[in-house]
Amino acid sequence: MSNTIAIDGIEVSTDHFINGERVPSAERFEDRSPIDGHLIGHIAAGLPEHCDAAIEAARAAFPAWAALGPEKRREHLHRFAAELKAWGDKLARVECEDNGMLFARLKGHQIERCAHNIAFFADEAMKLVDHTIEGRNAKHRLQFDPAGVCVLITPWNSPMMLTTWKLGPALAAGNTVIVKPPEWAPLTCSMLADVAAAAGLPPGVINVVQGIGATTGATLVADPRIARVSFTGSVPTAKSIAQSTGRNLVPASFELGGKSAFVVLDDADLDLAASTAALQYRNAGQVCLAGTRLLVDGRVADDFVARMKKVVASLNVGDPRQPSTEIGPIIHPRQFDKVAGFVDRARESGATILWGGAKHEAGDLYYQPTLVTDVGESDEVVQNEIFGPVLVLQTFDGDAEAVRLANSTRFGLAGVVFGSEQRAVDVARQVRTGMVWVNSFFLRDLEAPFGGVGDSGIGREGGQWSFEFFCDIKDVMLPQKPYAPVFAGR
Numbered sequence: 001m002s003n004t005i006a007i008d009g010i011e012v013s014t015d016h017f018i019n020g021e022r023v024p025s026a027e028r029f030e031d032r033s034p035i036d037g038h039l040i041g042h043i044a045a046g047l048p049e050h051c052d053a054a055i056e057a058a059r060a061a062f063p064a065w066a067a068l069g070p071e072k073r074r075e076h077l078h079r080f081a082a083e084l085k086a087w088g089d090k091l092a093r094v095e096c097e098d099n100g101m102l103f104a105r106l107k108g109h110q111i112e113r114c115a116h117n118i119a120f121f122a123d124e125a126m127k128l129v130d131h132t133i134e135g136r137n138a139k140h141r142l143q144f145d146p147a148g149v150c151v152l153i154t155p156w157n158s159p160m161m162l163t164t165w166k167l168g169p170a171l172a173a174g175n176t177v178i179v180k181p182p183e184w185a186p187l188t189c190s191m192l193a194d195v196a197a198a199a200g201l202p203p204g205v206i207n208v209v210q211g212i213g214a215t216t217g218a219t220l221v222a223d224p225r226i227a228r229v230s231f232t233g234s235v236p237t238a239k240s241i242a243q244s245t246g247r248n249l250v251p252a253s254f255e256l257g258g259k260s261a262f263v264v265l266d267d268a269d270l271d272l273a274a275s276t277a278a279l280q281y282r283n284a285g286q287v288c289l290a291g292t293r294l295l296v297d298g299r300v301a302d303d304f305v306a307r308m309k310k311v312v313a314s315l316n317v318g319d320p321r322q323p324s325t326e327i328g329p330i331i332h333p334r335q336f337d338k339v340a341g342f343v344d345r346a347r348e349s350g351a352t353i354l355w356g357g358a359k360h361e362a363g364d365l366y367y368q369p370t371l372v373t374d375v376g377e378s379d380e381v382v383q384n385e386i387f388g389p390v391l392v393l394q395t396f397d398g399d400a401e402a403v404r405l406a407n408s409t410r411f412g413l414a415g416v417v418f419g420s421e422q423r424a425v426d427v428a429r430q431v432r433t434g435m436v437w438v439n440s441f442f443l444r445d446l447e448a449p450f451g452g453v454g455d456s457g458i459g460r461e462g463g464q465w466s467f468e469f470f471c472d473i474k475d476v477m478l479p480q481k482p483y484a485p486v487f488a489g490r
């Protein structure tokens with residue numbers, strides 16, 4: 001029988017899910033809710049034998065799943081997406097309790113997106129069939145073969161959404177998978193296995209091995225039997241994974257952190273820019289894409305800051321289960337201390353805290369939305385990802401300096417530029433980053449490429465880019481003209 005915990009009456013298994021069955025572990029780790037720090041339960045810690053069993057289960061399930069072909073897999077995956085929507089309320093409640101994301105946002109947006117992550121790629125995989133290139137010498141019939149067993153590793157800030165975003169293309173391509181959920185928010189990934197089983201996905205196609213990254217995660221990614229690692233998380237972890245996968249020449253994709261620029265030119269719509277800047281505090285700033293460096297033209301900086309201050313003052317920080325809450329808690333005391341430490345050290349070294357800068361009265365893990373200014377370009381608060389509700393403000397003089405400052409960190413995940421359209425597009429095109437929004441933020445389409453440059457990652461997710469990663473692409477060539485073997489030149 002599976003070990004379970006109950007959240008709001010919803011039963012969630014705290015065990016692994018291997019070959020369609022729940023598997024307990026002799027070792028377990030604590031899972032606490034960021035809402036008030038209460039203990040949710042103890043989760044199975046993945047030991048080497050669990051990793052081995054999951055890899056073998058995924059290997060055994062692979063030939064039949066791969067042989068089904070995209071059309072049959074599409075049927076399975078559409079059932080999975082529909083089932084996920086049917087479980088939407090339960091998944092939203094559990095994710096809210098486990099990682100502190102707003103329940104209203106989960107219900108209003110995230111569940112729909114998770115289901116779309118599965119259904120979209122199921123449809124998109126159909127485009128891989130009959131993919132041909134009419135070359136001068138040969139007709140190339142491209143075949144997108146599934147790669148094999150894929151290990152999917154996600155972080156705690158949005159585990160359900162990020163996991164489904166990997167599951168969709170990995171499964172649609174014909175691979176079988178092992179999900180290694182984040183240890184600070186492991187529960188919805190466990191539920192996804194039940195959702196998939198309820199939708200009738202065959203045993204072994206999706207396996208979930210819970211555990212601590214440095215042990216369970218490290219064991220999985222070092223195994224030579226796996227075919228891919230799709231990782232979303234931090235830069236140090238990516239470097240460690242790259243060493244393991246590199247040893248086995250296993251392709252890995254990396255979606256990593258950011259320190260994205262939010263540029264406000266002097267002809268920007270300042271109200272729109274200011275309210276969008278305040279949105280960077282969403283999810284308590286635990287968003288990889290957030291534009292956390294506000295770069296504002298000095299001519300409009302005071303005006304912009306005054307407008308933003310008004311919006312920020314009206315933000316409701318508190319319990320993420322309440323519909324009126326706009327900013328919830330920080331995931332874990334360790335993350336809270338990291339965030340507070342950045343602000344404290346900036347203050348000590350002479351920076352000005354324009355607002356916030358302390359724990360919020362809502363509770364131990366709640367931090368005030370904070371804006372830091374009077375900083376040096378090389379200060380850690382400017383250069384490093386904080387991953388909390390802390391933004392940094394720098395001013396510039398003219399568009400060229402805006403571009404220089406935007407490009408002055410190791411990261412390059414996203415970016416935002418507000419200004420008159422042509423000027424903003426010109427600046428946007430010069431920002432070294434994977435994605436940049438002009439006069440907007442967070443508009444996403446799954447057919448578009450997603451990913452970063454520099455320390456923000458390697459590879460792209462989305463549309464056909466996901467399949468390029470999750471497939472072994474084979475070129476079957478037929479001669480365009482009558483063929484004759486020759487030893488020298490044509």
Ligand code: NAD
Nearest residue numbers: 154155156181182213214217218233234237255256257288
């Ligand atoms: P993390 O790197 O500590 O952990 C991420 C995952 O990796 C977890 O599941 C963890 O258990 C696992 N892990 C840790 N060590 C491992 C190892 N040695 N081998 C294998 N797996 C291991 O990151 P985090 O603190 O959970 O997440 C925050 C980071 O994720 C931030 O940097 C954030 O910007 C980034 N992020 C990026 C994106 C994106 O799409 N680019 C999206 C969300 C979050």
